[in-house]
Structures are given as structure tokens and as C-alpha cells.
Amino acid sequence: MTTRRDAVHDTLRQSEGFRSAQDVYAEMRQHGAKIGLTTVYRALQALADGGHVDVLRTDDGESVYRACETGEHHHHLVCRRCGRTVEVAGPAVERWAETVGTEHGFTEITHTVEVFGTCSSCSRTPRPA
Amino acid sequence: MTTRRDAVHDTLRQSEGFRSAQDVYAEMRQHGAKIGLTTVYRALQALADGGHVDVLRTDDGESVYRACETGEHHHHLVCRRCGRTVEVAGPAVERWAETVGTEHGFTEITHTVEVFGTCSSCSRTPRPA
DNA sequence: TGCAAAATGAAAATGGTTGTCAAAGTCGAC
DNA sequence: GTCGACTTTGACAACCATTTTCATTTTGCA
Ligand SMILES: [Zn+2]
Ligand SMILES: [Zn+2]
Ligand SMILES: [Zn+2]
Ligand SMILES: [Zn+2]
Numbered sequence: 001m002t003t004r005r006d007a008v009h010d011t012l013r014q015s016e017g018f019r020s021a022q023d024v025y026a027e028m029r030q031h032g033a034k035i036g037l038t039t040v041y042r043a044l045q046a047l048a049d050g051g052h053v054d055v056l057r058t059d060d061g062e063s064v065y066r067a068c069e070t071g072e073h074h075h076h077l078v079c080r081r082c083g084r085t086v087e088v089a090g091p092a093v094e095r096w097a098e099t100v101g102t103e104h105g106f107t108e109i110t111h112t113v114e115v116f117g118t119c120s121s122c123s124r125t126p127r128p129a
Numbered sequence: 130m131t132t133r134r135d136a137v138h139d140t141l142r143q144s145e146g147f148r149s150a151q152d153v154y155a156e157m158r159q160h161g162a163k164i165g166l167t168t169v170y171r172a173l174q175a176l177a178d179g180g181h182v183d184v185l186r187t188d189d190g191e192s193v194y195r196a197c198e199t200g201e202h203h204h205h206l207v208c209r210r211c212g213r214t215v216e217v218a219g220p221a222v223e224r225w226a227e228t229v230g231t232e233h234g235f236t237e238i239t240h241t242v243e244v245f246g247t248c249s250s251c252s253r254t255p256r257p258a
Numbered sequence: 259t260g261c262a263a264a265a266t267g268a269a270a271a272t273g274g275t276t277g278t279c280a281a282a283g284t285c286g287a288c
Numbered sequence: 289g290t291c292g293a294c295t296t297t298g299a300c301a302a303c304c305a306t307t308t309t310c311a312t313t314t315t316g317c318a
Contacts, residue, residue: 038299
């Protein structure tokens, strides 16, 4: 029953970085999969809701997904050129967020933290412009 | 020449939290301002590009803007209920981001950090559901 | 005053995402 | 094995924030 969802999950697992719904859809069709775009969107949503994949928004507002190794809370170091992504932990950041929120009387504190950069492989190739 | 842009900036300054382009447009019209939606979008973009206002994306992909007090690099503690926003500094986070990026061979490191919570005023009102 | 360049905004286009709904698949009950 | 209730699927249309177009002001300046 979850064949489609698993297929989407698998496709995501084979990707190095974050991929958009349209990316995943295109790739699956490329590999001969018989699936609709709507279903890909639904599968990704379900996977995200269930905490099986991570989601974030690109600068241009697109949602991108990634099947991370660890199920625990973590953040990402993403290459802005090629998308290569490294999962990173930040105990100091976790504490800081909690503290700063509490200090101002806020409760139920959450946070979003992403780090971007140019990876070593990409910084070797000629500059963009 | 920058009359419109200043008007948009002023409207933003009178707001406590982050506001969307449509919000700003609606409020300006409410107050009798003669301005088009396109111009509001352009003004906000220009202000953001010039570093005069901060931008971030809501969970549903909308861009929201805020005229912050300080021009220096900072982050935000935002009430997810009423939008009240506090500007916060996080030297530890700045260092952590730089370090974690460098450790993995990344250069030109940037980061996005936002903290969300329920402010003391809001946590006094009855629970949502 | 004259006019080229910049700003404006109404309307149309864009594009990712979600809603609709009829067709296809699932599965236990009989 | 068949039937019917329920779920899943996906082509297509609808949404909606944002961008593009482009004709019409407005501005800056000689
Ligand atoms: Zn790279
Ligand atoms: Zn964290
Ligand atoms: Zn609040
Ligand atoms: Zn910072």
C-alpha cells in the first residue's frame, strides 16, 4: 500500500543533497517509474510529517526534501553551488536557542538553523561571474 | 523620488513583527495611501537588498519583512501566535556556524537562524485546541 | 520648456503547490 | 470467487504570492 511512498523515499535516499518535489518526480519518471506529480507531493508531505525526511525552503520559496542518516535532531551544512549536504550537530546552538527564548519569557521554543557555504570541491572550479 | 519606498519603510517601522507584502499594501491602502501592489513589492525588495529591512520565509512560503532597530547582524525570536519579535544577538552561534563550515572545508559561510516560541502574553490566553 | 530616463501600477503571466473527482486498487466479508 | 466499502492514485483545474509587461506618469536636468 505504501509502494509509492517507499519509492519516493528511496529516490530521495539516493540523492546527496536536498531535492524539490519536481526534481524527485522528474528523476522517477526518468527511471521509468509510473507515478504522478500529485502523488509525489503527497508522499513527500507524509514523509515530512512523519519525520522521515527533512524539509527546508530555498531562497526562492521552493520546498526541498532530504532523507537524512540520523533520525535525531540535527542541522545542515549545505553547499550553495552543488547542494552537497553535511549533517551537523550543534549542542551549543540548542542551548543558546532555549536560553534566549526563556530569557524573554517565551515558551515552547523551536528553532531553524541552516549553514550555507561553498564546498571544497566547488571552490576549486572557476568563479561564477 | 523615493517617496513610495519611504512610505513603505515607514509602514513597516510601525509594525511590531514581520509583515508580508500584501499586509503592507492592505494597511497602506487602509490609511488612504495611493500606491500599487507592484510598487510595494519593488520597494520591499529594494529595502531588503539594501539591508534596510530583514526578510524571512514563513512556513507556508510567504516572504515577510521587518524594519529592525539595529543595522548589525542579528537574529529573531518570534512569537508564533502574535508575531511579536525580539532582536537577539548570538555570538556563540556566529562562531559555531563559522567553525562547523570551516571544519568541513566550506568557504564563504553564511547562515540562517530563527527562534520561535509563544510569548508570555500569548501563553496566558487559552490554548489553541 | 523639452525630453530622455526612471518610476508607477493595472493587468496578464508564472510557477510551485494544493484541491477536485472519477477511475483503479485493496481487502475483508460472504 | 465475488461484492462492496474504503483507500490510493493522478490528470487536470484552481490557487495565490510573486514577477513580468508595457503603456502611462513623473522626475531630473539641460
Ligand atoms: Zn559543492
Ligand atoms: Zn537544533
Ligand atoms: Zn505572542
Ligand atoms: Zn548570525
